[in-house]
Amino acid sequence: DTEVTQTPKHLVMGMTNKKSLKCEQHMGHRAMYWYKQKAKKPPELMFVYSYEKLSINESVPSRFSPECPNSSLLNLHLHALQPEDSALYLCASSHAKEGGKLFFGSGTQLSVL
Amino acid sequence: GNSVTQMEGPVTLSEEAFLTINCTYTATGYPSLFWYVQYPGEGLQLLLKATKADDKGSNKGFEATYRKETTSFHLEKGSVQVSDSAVYFCALAGGTSYGKLTFGQGTILTVHP
Numbered sequence: 001d002t003e004v005t006q007t008p009k010h011l012v013m014g015m016t017n018k019k020s021l022k023c024e025q026h027m028g029h030r031a032m033y034w035y036k037q038k039a040k041k042p043p044e045l046m047f048v049y050s051y052e053k054l055s056i057n058e059s060v061p062s063r064f065s066p067e068c069p070n071s072s073l074l075n076l077h078l079h080a081l082q083p084e085d086s087a088l089y090l091c092a093s094s095h096a097k098e099g100g101k102l103f104f105g106s107g108t109q110l111s112v113l
Numbered sequence: 114g115n116s117v118t119q120m121e122g123p124v125t126l127s128e129e130a131f132l133t134i135n136c137t138y139t140a141t142g143y144p145s146l147f148w149y150v151q152y153p154g155e156g157l158q159l160l161l162k163a164t165k166a167d168d169k170g171s172n173k174g175f176e177a178t179y180r181k182e183t184t185s186f187h188l189e190k191g192s193v194q195v196s197d198s199a200v201y202f203c204a205l206a207g208g209t210s211y212g213k214l215t216f217g218q219g220t221i222l223t224v225h226p
Contacts, residue, residue: 004156042202042216043157056213090156100145100206100214104156 002027006091006105014113015081021108023074023091032074033102034066035090043090049074050096081112115140119203119217126193126224134188134220136177136203144205146170146179146186147214151200160188160201193224 004025013019023032031050035043048056049068063085065077074091088109092102120135138146145164149157161170166181175190186203203217 006156040219040221042219045213048213092156100147100204101159101162102157102214104158106154106156 002103004091004093004103004105006089006108008108009106010109010111012111012113013078013081015083017081018077018079020078021076021089021091021110023076023105024072025093025103026072027093027103028071028095029093029103030071030096031094032068033092033094034064034074034076035092035104037088037090037107039088047076078110081110083112086110086112115144115205115207115215117203117205117215117217119201119220122219123221123223126222128195128224128226129192130224132188132190132193132197132222134201134203134222136186136188136217138184138186138203138205140184140205140207140215142207144207146177147204147206148175148177148186148188149202149204149216151202151219153199157202193222195224195226198222198224 007022033048034046037043045058046060047066052068063080067075088107090107091105094102116139118137147162148160150160151157161172163170163179169178177186177188200219202219204214
């Protein structure tokens with residue numbers, strides 16, 4: 001199994017809603033990532049988890065809250081988002097010592113109204 | 114800091130034409146270099162990589178050579194197909210980072226029959 005599975009594929013939420021994005025992989029990878037991608041732009045790193053511990057937070061606003069319950073799952077909790085947060089949110093995983101060789105999910109297309 | 118510069122796009126070619134997408138980088142130390150591809154509606158996929166100077170990465174007919182003297186990693190394919198239409202991202206990862214990739218801006222490739 002070489003897949004990273006993300007749910008949901010599409011999400012529309014209001015600015016007062018709370019929602020969560022989910023990501024799962026079964027490749028034994030111990031590093032997992034959240035990226036944000038705006039249309040026609042490269043992905044921007046948000047968070048990195050290594051061995052289930054948060055190792056990088058790229059100064060992301062607190063309305064985004066990551067969680068890594070175990071080595072296979074990664075969540076991104078969303079609360080009080082702004083319309084400018086509308087984007088494609090990509091999850092990725094890798095072996096912890098194989099920097100750069102990432103496996104990406106297909107993403108969640110998020111629209112904030 | 115690290116940076117990646119890709120040729121401006123978009124690039125439009127006829128089927129069976131030769132493809133070159135230029136990529137140059139700035140980095141400290143000895144980075145690993147990557148090409149990722151993003152097909153419409155999908156996440157990114159690793160296309161090829163090179164980890165040291167003069168390495169040649171290759172996959173699906175695409176090739177790129179790590180040129181330390183010119184700090185370049187240009188992507189080439191001898192004969193493109195319509196199915197190669199996608200966005201191509203050059204990226205680097207420095208040292209032993211946990212996949213903290215630095216991406217170029219991306220090049221949109223469209224191949225016409």
